[in-house]
Amino acid sequence: MKTKTIYFLLGFFLISSGCEKKGLWKELDCSIGNSYQVTHDLSFSINSINDSRCPEGAMCFWAGDVYLYINIFHSNTETDTTMYLRNTSRNPIQIADYTFKVVDVNPISGGTTTSKDVTIKMLVTKN
Numbered sequence: 001m002k003t004k005t006i007y008f009l010l011g012f013f014l015i016s017s018g019c020e021k022k023g024l025w026k027e028l029d030c031s032i033g034n035s036y037q038v039t040h041d042l043s044f045s046i047n048s049i050n051d052s053r054c055p056e057g058a059m060c061f062w063a064g065d066v067y068l069y070i071n072i073f074h075s076n077t078e079t080d081t082t083m084y085l086r087n088t089s090r091n092p093i094q095i096a097d098y099t100f101k102v103v104d105v106n107p108i109s110g111g112t113t114t115s116k117d118v119t120i121k122m123l124v125t126k127n
Helices: 002-017
Strands: 025-030 035-039 042-051 066-074 077-084 093-095 098-106 111-113 119-126
Touching (some): 042 119
Antiparallel strands (some): 025 119, 042 066, 098 119
């Protein structure tokens, strides 16, 4: 039994050592007003959002989008910017060697909000 365990661990080590890691990545469930530390010199906070998406059950001519007002702090530099959920020209965005991507925003809140009840799923990747 001990021999099988040793072979298993040895095989696992050999297989996993061949895997290539592609930089840092973190998927975070965020809320408005909190600060999120990604690395020792990278953090961000979401100040507010403006949600113009069509509410569930409503008939809309336009699907709408979510605008996120975000502050990114990297190496003693602060960047204030706006990100979008669906607009690919502003999602993802790149700050230094990092890419920020808004994956999802739930629930549909309608209008501008600073409510902590809204969950924003954010993916941060080191390029």
